[in-house]
Amino acid sequence: MQSLIDNLRNQLGDAHVLPAGPACAPYEEDWRGRYRGEALCVARPASTEEVAAVVRACAEAGVPIVPQGGNTGLVGAGVPHAGRREVLLSLSRLNRIRAVDPVNATLTAEAGCTLVVVQEAARAQGRLFPLSLASEGSCQIGGNLAANAGGVQVLRYGNMRELTLGLEVVLADGRIWDGLRGLRKDNTGYDLKQLFVGSEGTLGVITAAVLKLHPLPATRSVAWLAMADTSAAMDFLSLLQGRCGERLSAFEIVSAEAHELLLARMPICARPLQTRAPWYALVELADGDAASPLVSLCERVLEEGFGRGWVLDAALAQSEAQAEALWALRENISEAQKKDGISIKHDISVPVSAIPTFLERADTALQAAFPGVRIVAFGHAGDGNLHYNASMREGGEANTALVARTAEVNRIVHDVAASLNGSISAEHGLGQLKREEIRRYKSPLELELMARIKQALDPRGLFNPGKLL
Amino acid sequence: MQSLIDNLRNQLGDAHVLPAGPACAPYEEDWRGRYRGEALCVARPASTEEVAAVVRACAEAGVPIVPQGGNTGLVGAGVPHAGRREVLLSLSRLNRIRAVDPVNATLTAEAGCTLVVVQEAARAQGRLFPLSLASEGSCQIGGNLAANAGGVQVLRYGNMRELTLGLEVVLADGRIWDGLRGLRKDNTGYDLKQLFVGSEGTLGVITAAVLKLHPLPATRSVAWLAMADTSAAMDFLSLLQGRCGERLSAFEIVSAEAHELLLARMPICARPLQTRAPWYALVELADGDAASPLVSLCERVLEEGFGRGWVLDAALAQSEAQAEALWALRENISEAQKKDGISIKHDISVPVSAIPTFLERADTALQAAFPGVRIVAFGHAGDGNLHYNASMREGGEANTALVARTAEVNRIVHDVAASLNGSISAEHGLGQLKREEIRRYKSPLELELMARIKQALDPRGLFNPGKLL
Numbered sequence: 001m002q003s004l005i006d007n008l009r010n011q012l013g014d015a016h017v018l019p020a021g022p023a024c025a026p027y028e029e030d031w032r033g034r035y036r037g038e039a040l041c042v043a044r045p046a047s048t049e050e051v052a053a054v055v056r057a058c059a060e061a062g063v064p065i066v067p068q069g070g071n072t073g074l075v076g077a078g079v080p081h082a083g084r085r086e087v088l089l090s091l092s093r094l095n096r097i098r099a100v101d102p103v104n105a106t107l108t109a110e111a112g113c114t115l116v117v118v119q120e121a122a123r124a125q126g127r128l129f130p131l132s133l134a135s136e137g138s139c140q141i142g143g144n145l146a147a148n149a150g151g152v153q154v155l156r157y158g159n160m161r162e163l164t165l166g167l168e169v170v171l172a173d174g175r176i177w178d179g180l181r182g183l184r185k186d187n188t189g190y191d192l193k194q195l196f197v198g199s200e201g202t203l204g205v206i207t208a209a210v211l212k213l214h215p216l217p218a219t220r221s222v223a224w225l226a227m228a229d230t231s232a233a234m235d236f237l238s239l240l241q242g243r244c245g246e247r248l249s250a251f252e253i254v255s256a257e258a259h260e261l262l263l264a265r266m267p268i269c270a271r272p273l274q275t276r277a278p279w280y281a282l283v284e285l286a287d288g289d290a291a292s293p294l295v296s297l298c299e300r301v302l303e304e305g306f307g308r309g310w311v312l313d314a315a316l317a318q319s320e321a322q323a324e325a326l327w328a329l330r331e332n333i334s335e336a337q338k339k340d341g342i343s344i345k346h347d348i349s350v351p352v353s354a355i356p357t358f359l360e361r362a363d364t365a366l367q368a369a370f371p372g373v374r375i376v377a378f379g380h381a382g383d384g385n386l387h388y389n390a391s392m393r394e395g396g397e398a399n400t401a402l403v404a405r406t407a408e409v410n411r412i413v414h415d416v417a418a419s420l421n422g423s424i425s426a427e428h429g430l431g432q433l434k435r436e437e438i439r440r441y442k443s444p445l446e447l448e449l450m451a452r453i454k455q456a457l458d459p460r461g462l463f464n465p466g467k468l469l
Numbered sequence: 470m471q472s473l474i475d476n477l478r479n480q481l482g483d484a485h486v487l488p489a490g491p492a493c494a495p496y497e498e499d500w501r502g503r504y505r506g507e508a509l510c511v512a513r514p515a516s517t518e519e520v521a522a523v524v525r526a527c528a529e530a531g532v533p534i535v536p537q538g539g540n541t542g543l544v545g546a547g548v549p550h551a552g553r554r555e556v557l558l559s560l561s562r563l564n565r566i567r568a569v570d571p572v573n574a575t576l577t578a579e580a581g582c583t584l585v586v587v588q589e590a591a592r593a594q595g596r597l598f599p600l601s602l603a604s605e606g607s608c609q610i611g612g613n614l615a616a617n618a619g620g621v622q623v624l625r626y627g628n629m630r631e632l633t634l635g636l637e638v639v640l641a642d643g644r645i646w647d648g649l650r651g652l653r654k655d656n657t658g659y660d661l662k663q664l665f666v667g668s669e670g671t672l673g674v675i676t677a678a679v680l681k682l683h684p685l686p687a688t689r690s691v692a693w694l695a696m697a698d699t700s701a702a703m704d705f706l707s708l709l710q711g712r713c714g715e716r717l718s719a720f721e722i723v724s725a726e727a728h729e730l731l732l733a734r735m736p737i738c739a740r741p742l743q744t745r746a747p748w749y750a751l752v753e754l755a756d757g758d759a760a761s762p763l764v765s766l767c768e769r770v771l772e773e774g775f776g777r778g779w780v781l782d783a784a785l786a787q788s789e790a791q792a793e794a795l796w797a798l799r800e801n802i803s804e805a806q807k808k809d810g811i812s813i814k815h816d817i818s819v820p821v822s823a824i825p826t827f828l829e830r831a832d833t834a835l836q837a838a839f840p841g842v843r844i845v846a847f848g849h850a851g852d853g854n855l856h857y858n859a860s861m862r863e864g865g866e867a868n869t870a871l872v873a874r875t876a877e878v879n880r881i882v883h884d885v886a887a888s889l890n891g892s893i894s895a896e897h898g899l900g901q902l903k904r905e906e907i908r909r910y911k912s913p914l915e916l917e918l919m920a921r922i923k924q925a926l927d928p929r930g931l932f933n934p935g936k937l938l
Contacts, residue, residue: 103707103822104853126711148656159654162631177914182820185628187617187667188899188907189937190919198656215711238572242595242684246715247756288714289766297758353572364846383653384573389906426654438657444860445646449926450659454728456925457918468658 001040004061008043008087011053014072016093018042020084027068027088028080031138035432037467039066039088046093048110048168048207055205055462056174058087060067064465065089069143072135074347075431077200077467078143080378086465091142094207105213106165106182111142111206118211127213134334138336142206148198150427152330155382156286157214159427160197166210167193172458182210182438200429201464203457217249217286220321221294223302224315226277227253230356230381232310233281237352237382239310240283243301247294251382252330253355254309258376262329264440265336268328275289275313281381284323308417341399343376343391344409349416349426352384359386362416366390369412370402385426388413410437412423430468470508474528477512477556480522480705483705485562487511489553496537496557496757497549500607504901508535508557515562517579517637517645517676524674524931525643527556533934534558536670538612539583541604543816544900546669546936547612555934560611563676566590574682575634575651580675587680596682599626603803611675617667619896621799624851625718626683628896629666635638635679636662643928651679664922669898670933672926686718687756688726690763691792692771693784695746699825699850701779702750706821706851707883708779709752712770716763719753720851721799722824727845731798734805738798744782749935750850751799753792802847810868812845812860813878818895821853831885835859839871854895857882877907899937 008376019041029036040063045051058065062454064086068078080086094110097117101107102125110116110346122129129142129375133139133151143149144166149160157163179193196204227233233253240248254262256278262269273280285294298316305311317323337343350358366373374393379386390409390411392398402409414424418441425434439447454461477486487493488510498505509532514520527534533555537547549555563579566586570576571594578587582601584605591598602620604607613617614636618629626632635650648662665673696702709717710780723731725747731738743751754763767785775778786792806812819827828846835842843862848855859878861867871878883893887910908916923930923938 048800101754101820101822103703104820105707105710106820112561150654150656154654158631161660162627171914171918175914179915181890181892183818183890183892183895184821185619185623185818185849185854185895186891187619187896188894188903188911189667189915190922191617191663191667192915192918192922193662195922198658198660203659215714234572238574241757242572243758245684248559288710289712291769292766293762297761297816300760349652349654351570351573351575352653353570372636380654385654421650421652423650423652423655423657425657426652429656430658434657442657443647445640445644446648446658446661448644449640449661450924453659453661453664453922456921 002145004057004063005041007057008041008054011057012043012045012050016044024088027071030076030079031072035079037080037082038084039080039086040084040091042088044090044093048170051170051205051207051256052174052176054087054089054155055170059174059462063087064462066464067091067205069111069140070135070138072139073143073147073431073434074428077147077429077464078433079424083465084308089205091140096246098208100125102127102181104182105210107213108180108208109141109211111140112207113141115139115141115144122213123216126216129211130214131412132158141181141209145206146195146199146201147429150385152250152252154380155251155329156246157459163212164193164197164209165212167196167206168208169196169204169206171204172460173431180208180210183322198433200468202454202468203463215288217289218290219292219294220284220286220323221359222317222326223283223298224272224326224329225281225283225311226273226275226313227279227281228310228312230279230359233381234352234355236310239304240301244285244297247285247287249286250282252282252379253381254280254282254330254333255376257374258333258378261340261376262336266332266340269332272315272326272329273313277312282326337376337389341391341395342403343389344403344406346388346413347421347426347428348388348413348424349385350417350420350422354420354422355381355384355386358416358422362388362413365412365416366409369408372398373402379394414441432467435468473526473532474510474594476526477510477523480526481512481514481519486515487503488661493557496540496559497890499545499548500541504548506549506551507553508549508555509553511557511559513559513562516638520639520674521643521645521675523556523558524639528641528643528931532556534614534675535933536560536579539604539607539610541608542612542616542900543897544902545820546616546898546900546933550935553717558674560609567677569594570651570788571596573651576680576682577677578610578680579677580609582610584608584613592685593681595685597685598680599683600629600632610678614666614675614678615668616734616898619854621719621849621850624716626663626718632681633666633678634661634681636665636675636692637677638673638675640673641931647756649677649679669900669937671923671937672932684757686762687757687759688761689753689755689792690767691786691795692752693741693795693798694750694752694780695744695782696748696750697779697781699748702748702850703776703821705779705822706733708773709770713754713766716754716756718755719751721751721848722850723749723751723802723847724845726843727802727847729807729847731802731805734808735801738801741784741795741798742782746781751795806845806858810860810864811872812858813872813875815857815882816895816897817857817882817891817893818852818854819886819889819891823889823891824850824853824855827885827891831857831882834881834885835878838877841867842871883910901936905938
């Protein structure tokens with residue numbers, strides 16, 4: 001192994017190969033402290049060619065590679081195993097914006113650019129890069145691609161996959177695939193980039209990407225609504241989509257339980273409506289035309305929502321500050337939960353039309369199995385994606401006991417999602433966390449096809465072993 | 470081979486296995502009469518299970534399969550080779566709409582549904598399936614998927630790939646992969662459906678798909694513009710996108726040469742503007758809100774376009790009939806060209822920002838190599854996709870001589886597209902037509918990766934040999 005480390009030092013310079021021990025520690029644990037491993041060393045190449053050199057050196061030595069971006073993932077995909085058997089490949093130094101083409105509405109970024117740097121580079125050219133996540137200050141584009149990141153604007157702009165036109169990838173034998181095309185249409189064979197997006201570093205190391213930009217919104221309208229129930233929320237979503245089209249850039253739902261928890265734990269957040277309802281919805285309309293009559297559009301659609309009994313009450317932001325305050329009601333839920341104690345979290349998706357059934361079935365099954373369980377549910381209802389978190393209302397030991405039975409809780413929630421043709425990981429990926437769990441829900445045939453793709457692209461299993469597959 | 474045919478008759482019934490000869494003729498030639506082959510027989514299964522039975526029988530006999538939909542392709546991907554060595558698998562009888570879910574905005578269709586049937590099933594539920602092609606009355610969803618079809622609304626809604634959430638596919642060993650998920654978010658492993666979309670029948674037989682629906686537009690505004698030049702057209706496109714966002718549902722450009730040819734050959738089309746310009750643009754805005762002030766938005770943006778000297782003149786449709794008349798100016802160009810004689814056609818794409826450079830370089834190179842050549846260019850400029858067709862102005866023998874040198878013409882046009890990081894097949898695919906040509910433009914590494922994927926999914930090369938790869 002020393003010869004590999006020497007080889008890497010030769011290629012990258014001593015300063016950019018961190019030896020096992022304290023220097024590696026920040027790379028060996030995820031930001032939430034849920035996964036910890038030990039790397040043989042941390043390699044920090046600064047260019048695609050250097051990444052290729054690292055991969056070649058590791059391939060020669062038969063040592064696996066764990067690619068890592070901003071280390072903000074939630075499923076342990078970027079954290080090494082124990083035992084110092086893997087080289088951790090940090091992409092952080094590949095952090096150049098290579099090009100911005102405003103007329104083509106594309107931006108070419110290296111894997112180590114943080115999301116916020118990409119957003120800002122786009123904005124500087126009067127364009128929007130719409131991916132937006134809580135971790136955007138530290139997550140990196142390469143990780144966003146490897147995880148097929150989602151977030152709050154997927155409803156309008158799609159996941160990372162839909163925002164990607166081209167990739168540059170270092171393959172398992174160290175060769176570089178230059179797929180950095182900025183084309184909206186290209187039907188000349190298999191669309192290889194699709195394989196690498198969402199592959200969690202198991203098929204190749206993404207070193208750069210051509211990303212799709214969108215027009216910058218010039219005006220927005222944000223509303224907080226009290227909804228009769230989740231069926232009403234979904235029907236109102238359909239109405240909004242029909243009437244507002246792509247101007248609808250977010251539709252988030254929050255249960256009363258989640259809302260009350262937020263208000264209790266986050267004094268910075270104030271109750272926006274006196275009307276109590278079982279569910280609330282946050283709606284954002286946005287438009288590139290500053291003169292667009294968004295408020296009147298919103299009011300007209302709301303009127304129809306009131307008329308049908310779907311919407312019970314509404315607060316329409318009258319200023320940008322009010323809009324931010326309404327968004328804070330959604331964005332601070334995770335923080336409020338953190339203050340409240342541990343909960344068992346899920347990131348499921350179902351067809352949008354199945355959200356009410358999912359909630360009804362999962363709530364009922366959990367209450368039956370764990371009387372006194374408290375369910376905090378919220379999320380990207382416009383994409384059928386809910387964060388559905390369970391803890392014991394009384395907290396303390398009861399909650400500790402519940403957390404000890406996490407696998408049972410997961411089983412109930414995931415089985416309900418699967419029964420509705422849903423997914424057990426809507427936007428966070430599989431990583432280490434759900435690698436075993438997915439074997440219950442994916443057909444053996446699909447798992448076999450995935451293994452065949454892995455075999456075709458990384459026959460020696462060099463890239464990120466023990467993750468996803 | 471007789472035993473295979475007997476086996477197929479056993480599985481499908483005698484009536485649905487057409488013997489070699491006249492009964493097969495309609496399946497053996499593409500609709501333009503450019504490709505002709507001979508099948509061992511035509512198998513017409515009516516269900517996914519029957520497709521699987523056909524694939525199993527062929528696999529046992531070691532006989533290749535050519536899947537075929539509506540037989541409207543332009544590159545010979547669905548036509549058998551000569552020699553009666555392949556079974557032609559027609560998907561036409563798999564023609565059920567299995568489900569429509571308006572709240573999830575999805576529709577599940579079998580491969581043999583014609584595009585128009587899918588459009589109508591969506592409309593019946595108040596939704597839009599936005600794929601729209603000249604051949605929509607006869608092309609089939611399976612073929613649209615295998616070809617990753619494009620069309621005039623890709624700018625807003627994406628290609629067939631972006632309109633697909635899930636697939637059902639019969640694999641090379643006859644097993645059925647059920648990937649019919651209707652989820653907007655699902656990060657649980659490799660996104661296998663992406664491999665089959667655009668694979669031209671070489672990796673599996675698509676038998677059904679979950680398709681994404683959109684809100685129905687309630688109002689539209691269509692304009693025909695005289696543009697200063699193509700740079701002005703691209704700048705105006707950027708302005709339109711910034712101001713109108715996704716309401717911009719088409720941006721097509723037409724050269725003066727193409728426009729005059731149309732007016733000469735299609736008496737049904739009238740000149741919409743007296744101003745002569747080197748290029749024209751067709752713009753469509755559409756909105757799901759019937760009250761949306763599209764006309765005033767269009768007028769405001771046009772005013773800015775006039776002010777900057779990009780737009781020289783404009784005709785704004787005042788009625789639906791006028792809108793249709795403006796669209797006819799775009800849609801009848803192919804027909805006008807057909808009446809005019811043979812031309813050498815290209816379907817290239819480049820980054821949107823490179824369209825002016827492409828036209829300048831390709832025009833110059835062709836004029837130098839073939840003095841007197843006439844170039845008829847038009848297409849989906851909003852996607853960087855041009856149909857760029859060459860013939861001799863004087864027609865007759867000169868044109869016959871040019872057509873005999875098609876390979877040289879292609880070489881010039883494709884080299885220019887490639888020099889701009891473009892594609893030699895934006896929306897039509899490779900099929901038989903460009904299977905060899907692509908080897909000049911794709912890197913050996915990318916061709917090798919494609920071959921490895923083929924090997925992983927169809928190791929015996931059963932599916933559509935001699936196409937794409």
